[in-house]
């Protein structure tokens with residue numbers, strides 16, 4: 001079905017033979033989970049194929065997502081020092097500039113980057129720029145070569161794939177077959193989703209987000225759009241992201257400072273499209289200028305600064321702004337933002 005299939009298998013067999021008597025597996029610097037997953041799975045395959053131990057090295061360590069996934073799945077985090085060996089296999093590395101301070105005399109690689117300059121340096125490789133992740137490429141050659149992998153490695157490779165494809169948003173039938181093989185090998189997709197989406201948000205930021213939601217006023221604009229206003233001491237961007245996600249089309253956060261108040265504005269994509277105007281920027285400018293401050297920004301994200309004693313006039317100005325564009329603004333839920341802010 002795809003012509004590259006026998007070639008990739010031959011290339012992989014060559015790479016295995018090239019490594020047989022020992023090689024160091026090296027990820028790119030500050031390795032992401034695609035690089036680490038492919039490196040560890042390659043190490044596993046080489047070790048079981050040859051009976052030797054193949055170490056993995058990550059120059060400058062691995063990134064925070066990789067660390068979390070590896071720890072949760074019971075893998076140890078690769079060593080970040082002494083990335084030196086006679087023979088190295090680079091994994092998910094497109095150029096030597098991605099791996100400073102690695103000493104080697106011979107190299108091979110497995111990679112999927114659109115441009116790869118190791119081709120001129122290394123002796124053998126498994127390279128396919130059409131592949132969506134190095135983890136996918138490695139899983140594919142293992143699958144096509146008739147190898148089997150333990151459940152934990154299948155989950156790990158699936159994590160690499162999900163990471164590089166933004167949760168399979170970049171998908172084709174070839175990748176789907178690889179994912180199917182990994183799932184049949186026992187990969188736990190729920191574990192992967194949880195591990196990749198879970199993020200550590202500081203306590204203060206979580207409090208700010210929740211406070212902003214609990215004080216929020218909700219207004220309808222015309223028959224189909226919603227505006228929300230809240231008052232909050234910090235983390236405006238983080239809070240407004242949730243207002244928009246919850247369904248707001250114009251989300252506003254007011255942040256009182258000594259003599260001024262910051263007005264932070266976010267607009268939904270659908271409202272920007274509907275109005276065919278840089279709505280957030282226009283609103284910021286309008287509010288800023290009318291209240292004796294200033295404002296501006298982009299179509300979907302903007303900000304203004306106004307004198308602190310004008311906060312109580314903001315609601316009226318917002319209503320004016322949308323009325324002038326032919327939209328009737330109604331209060332659906334006043335919330336507590338005004339009391340908190342004034």
Ligand SMILES: [Mn+2]
Pocket residue numbers: 034035092112133134164
């Ligand atoms: Mn990659």
